[in-house]
Amino acid sequence: MVSNQDVAAVFAAMADILSILGEDMHRIMAYRRAAENIAALGRPLDELWRAGELETIPGVGKTLAAKTDELLRTGRLEAYEKLKSQVPEGVVAMLRVPDVGPRKAALFWKELGITSVDELEAAAQAGKLRGLPGMGVRSEEKVLAGIQALKRRSGRMLLDTASELAQALLAPLRDVPGVVQVAAAGSLRRMRETVGDLDLLVATEDAGPVMACFCALPQVEEVLLSGPTKTSVRTRDGVQVDLRALPPARWGTALQYFTGSQAHNIRLRALAQERGLSLSEYALKREDGTEILCASEEEVYGALGLPPIPPELREDRGEIEAALAGALPALVELTDLWGDLQFHTTASDGRGSLREMAEAARAAGLKYALVTDHSHGLGIARGLSPEGLRRQRAEIDQVNCALGPAFRLLAGVEVEVRADGSLDLPDECLAELDVVVAAVHSSLQQSREQATARALAALRHPHVDVLAHPTGRLIGRREGADLDMEAVLRAAAENDKAVEVNSYPARLDLNDGHVRRAVELGVRLAIDSDAHGVEGFRLLRFGVATARRGWATPADVLNSRSVDEVLAWAKK
């Protein structure tokens, strides 16, 4: 079967080849935009295809719809095969080298017959690049450095890692004299599930000292480039960090620009043009050259006739159209969460006692939390038997007595869904619990049919209330189950079951695209910390961010409701 990712990859690859062939850059951009929007689609492409709605995807017109049709029907695309035959694969691979773009890749290929990154490295080492037009010794050195960087490039960071690194780098900058404000922007501020580079922003009238301080930070291994307002470095961990400094009066346009995404900015700047304005990180400029300075992002969007668009939505996935129509969702916020529906204790694989975890949940501002230790079937997590669950119930009652009425522990379990879809706890045991969370942790290599049937069986089980981390993915470590997510979400909606948005940074499962589809289908979401220690409740902000990226409002979220409402719903 041809997946969304397959189609997106083909269009992205076509864009790369077209760029080396020197095609019109706007045509190339069109391929890239379509690829991105298809990759981010929360629903299967072949569904839109069957409904004849391919052209409803932003950036997909008649031509690309026809190409998508050909791919879905035949599994291949004639135009792509033709392009591939014109440019060697290794030449396209050279685009991955920092500071090597389409023009230089084409130059190395055409002038020196270089058709791979390895050959490029050898040519640079032999001093063969410096004689090419537009190249010199410095450029040759940059190519070599770029290849080294490519070889030891660390993958994208998880959100908590990126967040901690950003705070560690920003703290000393905040103390530089003259600095008014600092912020992490870029994909971290948009809360994309992983972060490649960090983008830091500083408001100051005097950028010099900030740049100097930044370059001298202990985490910095190499300064990649440095100008009066912009510096890029690579840290010892191999992370590229870009720092930009602008005057406080321009903070709004600067933060807007540096938050991105690039696709969102391009759309916004085009919108500005339609209104006779030019938008940059410095200001909105009228046609007569006068500037409108914006100290806040609200002013930027306001000047364009738009309500402020939350950073999590800024991906050019319909947010600008929604803003224009006054139809932006009022996104769920961390403070909307009254409870948490998954955490663990020392009774299974957690590190905190029931009492410690309850106090931590209360300290995190929650009014209730569901204890969900693993069931005994999950051997590695020392799960609970029916007997163990009964004993835990007594302990829960004790803690509730001790903590008083302002906070309440609920009795639950994270029951294992076996490979055949059955649960590893008997019905009478599940019936005694307040809320039952079901999840898959093993046999993740099942076929799509088996994996989907397994999830559907769990959702149809009368005692199951929440399906936790449906795909079971661990970002960067393992792919999740191959699920027909559309079928899973529809089953959740039909059976009035909740589906989890797991806040653990390596999970974020459902992901943003699936959340968006779940919201469209009216599926209840449970944003859970999955805390395994007292500090774990802090992770909820990442789950909330993922839900926000999927356009979820408080009404879509089960645990934004009171404990009585949740219990009544689970009883039904």
Place this chain on the structure above:
DNA sequence: GCCGTTTTCGGCCCGACTGTTTTCAGTCG
């Protein structure tokens, strides 16, 4: 290749930094 309350053709965001250049092209975000 997409797209349209000024357009079905002619536009398509805007600027920093670098290196190789005498005014700019390439890359990046």
